[in-house]
Amino acid sequence: MGTGSREQEFGQPGAMGGPQGPRHRQQELPLRILVPTQFVGAIIGKEGLTIKNITKQTQSKVDIHRKENAGATEKAITIHSSKEGCSQACRMILEIMEKEANDTKIVEEVPLKILTNNSLVGRLIGKEGRNLKKIEQDTGTKITISSLQDLTIYNQERTITVRGGVEECCNAEVEITKKLREAHENDVASLNQTNVMPGLNMSALGIFSSGLSVLPPASGLRGSLSASANYSPLLGPPSLLGSMYGVPSSGALSLQQTTAEQEVVYLFVPTPAVGALIGKKGQHIRELAHYAGASIKIAAPDNPDDPERMVIITGPPEGQFKAQGRIYGKLKEENFFTAKEDVKLEAHIKVPLTAAGRVIGKGGKTVNELQNLTSAEVVVPRDQTPDENDEVFVKIIGHFFASQTAQRKIREIIQQVKQQERKHQQMVPTPSQPSI
Numbered sequence: 001m002g003t004g005s006r007e008q009e010f011g012q013p014g015a016m017g018g019p020q021g022p023r024h025r026q027q028e029l030p031l032r033i034l035v036p037t038q039f040v041g042a043i044i045g046k047e048g049l050t051i052k053n054i055t056k057q058t059q060s061k062v063d064i065h066r067k068e069n070a071g072a073t074e075k076a077i078t079i080h081s082s083k084e085g086c087s088q089a090c091r092m093i094l095e096i097m098e099k100e101a102n103d104t105k106i107v108e109e110v111p112l113k114i115l116t117n118n119s120l121v122g123r124l125i126g127k128e129g130r131n132l133k134k135i136e137q138d139t140g141t142k143i144t145i146s147s148l149q150d151l152t153i154y155n156q157e158r159t160i161t162v163r164g165g166v167e168e169c170c171n172a173e174v175e176i177t178k179k180l181r182e183a184h185e186n187d188v189a190s191l192n193q194t195n196v197m198p199g200l201n202m203s204a205l206g207i208f209s210s211g212l213s214v215l216p217p218a219s220g221l222r223g224s225l226s227a228s229a230n231y232s233p234l235l236g237p238p239s240l241l242g243s244m245y246g247v248p249s250s251g252a253l254s255l256q257q258t259t260a261e262q263e264v265v266y267l268f269v270p271t272p273a274v275g276a277l278i279g280k281k282g283q284h285i286r287e288l289a290h291y292a293g294a295s296i297k298i299a300a301p302d303n304p305d306d307p308e309r310m311v312i313i314t315g316p317p318e319g320q321f322k323a324q325g326r327i328y329g330k331l332k333e334e335n336f337f338t339a340k341e342d343v344k345l346e347a348h349i350k351v352p353l354t355a356a357g358r359v360i361g362k363g364g365k366t367v368n369e370l371q372n373l374t375s376a377e378v379v380v381p382r383d384q385t386p387d388e389n390d391e392v393f394v395k396i397i398g399h400f401f402a403s404q405t406a407q408r409k410i411r412e413i414i415q416q417v418k419q420q421e422r423k424h425q426q427m428v429p430t431p432s433q434p435s436i
Contacts (some may be wrong), residue, residue, distance in 0.1 A: 007148045010062045018126040028185040031079040031086035032179060034113035034159060035097060039065050040075055042100045043226055050096065058089040076115060084175060091170045098166050112162040112169040116180055118333075122156050123183040124176065128293055131179060136289060139172040140164060148333055151302050161327055265313040266348075267327060274298060274309050274336045277327060294319035321404070326401060347396040347403050349410055353386045359410055361392055374400035378410075 035043065044064065060081030068075065079089045090112070097110045116124070125132050125145070136143050141164035150158075162172045236288055269277065270307045276287050278298065289296045294315025301309055313323050328345075331337060351359060360367050360380050370378045376398030384392040396406045 032115035036072045039097045054092045058085040059160040060085045096101045115157045118156045124179045125418045135175045141168045141172045189267045267311040270309040292319045292323035294323045350391040374405040378404040
């Protein structure tokens with residue numbers, strides 16, 4: 001039993017991909033549940049014997065986040081194991097709580113509360129709620145899901161509450177977890193097949209909906225941020241981006257790389273969405289800027305009747321990816337776009353005039369290969385007048401990941417051209433000074 005600053009961990013050696021465990025385990029979706037704070041002691045047991053017994057029998061690793069959010073009425077428990085191990089551990093915990101509730105008469109019922117990332121909830125619910133209704137009918141339970149309004153920039157988890165007897169709740173947990181794992185595995189598979197942004201640490205960006213840390217320790221929002229933040233990434237995986245990270249088909253994005261590290265992005269969003277992006281007293285946009293590590297400003301409209309407003313994002317590639325993705329997600333969550341919309345965005349990248357030809361390639365070969373590789377439409381408009389920096393725009397049209405992949409590939413071409421130019425300059429002999 002190890003005690004950290006914010007949580008207690010109990011588990012079997014190798015249960016989570018250690019020296020004796022499979023390496024791929026770290027990408028599996030853990031089971032996270034909420035339990036009443038008054039039952040935590042019973043779950044741990046005297047000298048930790050009860051929780052040790054659970055981990056031994058289920059071959060699992062259990063994190064009890066008992067020191068998070070001091071004074072909270074509920075605490076999170078994270079179970080890492082196989083799907084059978086997670087379900088077995090969940091059943092044992094429910095049985096302990098049921099017995100404790102009967103013995104103490106503290107509460108009349110102990111519902112099962114499952115935490116999951118918001119990015120997976122839509123697929124659990126299913127079209128017109130069919131998946132959830134079927135689980136309720138098959139298991140004899142009543143299932144509710146917390147509102148989107150409860151989400152914050154630092155917490156993207158929803159609470160799935162299952163009411164019924166222990167047996168019924170456990171049967172429902174199996175079916176719920178099955179749907180969540182399927183969605184998660186599809187996301188991971190899609191991500192592994194897509195070379196989205198070469199050179200970026202996708203794990204650090206919080207792409208996965210499993211236990212990867214994506215937020216720095218901080219306070220002020222829902223108490224102290226700690227281990228629970230590891231399971232609330234703000235960016236959903238790639239298969240979500242077509243539905244979650246939507247932008248208007250008329251929306252446009254302009255990217256400009258100002259230094260080796262910084263990029264400036266001009267993202268055009270529907271004018272009615274501005275209030276949701278800013279949040280009450282600017283809270284949402286401040287949280288977003290802190291999370292992404294980028295500067296985010298909304299430009300004043302040129303005309304009060306403009307259908308779109310420009311969001312100016314300044315930051316490194318990772319910050320751009322986070323900020324843009326979260327903005328798209330916010331627009332989707334606020335129902336500015338429906339789930340059935342095939343939303344695409346238009347991105348403009350400024351490239352040196354000397355690199356524009358390389359992007360097109362001989363007879364359009366390179367641009368065609370880019371389109372085939374990324375599934376995005378890539379266009380270099382003709383008859384452009386270079387700006388003061390001798391740069392022109394390349395347009396990229398496609399869904400989020402298609403666009404991001406194309407953007408990074410084009411930036412690779414730009415870097416290759418610049419390297420060749422530097423190499424050429426070094427090879428050119430400098431004129432010798434005339435002798436006196």
